[in-house]
Amino acid sequence: MGTGYGFICTRCKKKYRVSFGSGFCPELGYEEAIKDIRLGKYGGDWKVLYEYIPNLVMDPDYTVYICECGHWENEMDVTLYAPNNPVDIQMRIDKECEKYGDEGKYFYEAWLSAEERNEQYHILREYNRICPKCRSIMKKISYEEVEWLSCPECGEINRRSIFTLSD
């Protein structure tokens, strides 16, 4: 369910890596992230929207956010999506919950493919990730940019050295 890239710094020899996608067990990460939303980790907006609009889903895939200043972070994309047809979504979730208990909701939501999500939901709100170094809004990295990422230790820009697939 994802792709990873490894780097070895040519200057300080530090090894670092970034991953895209949601890993081997998406529902665990998803449930954690929902807890974080409820605790306000992504701000009051996310907490309130999630509380008041039933069955919102968020994008659980990891991606890299990069800032103009060069700082980058490998974080979960927490874009919020709302159901196109709330009654239909509620029925699908109820069906999963009959099988798996309350966790069924997370199974359903975490395992949605991007295509299914785009079919059944629409984007409600995109998250503005703020750079902790310079307070600018960071943007999602492009495929070309991920070939080269700066070393988190010394700042040297390195080309990716290993290509790994986790599924």
Ligand SMILES: [Zn+2]
């Ligand atoms: Zn910055």
Ligand SMILES: [Zn+2]
């Ligand atoms: Zn380095």
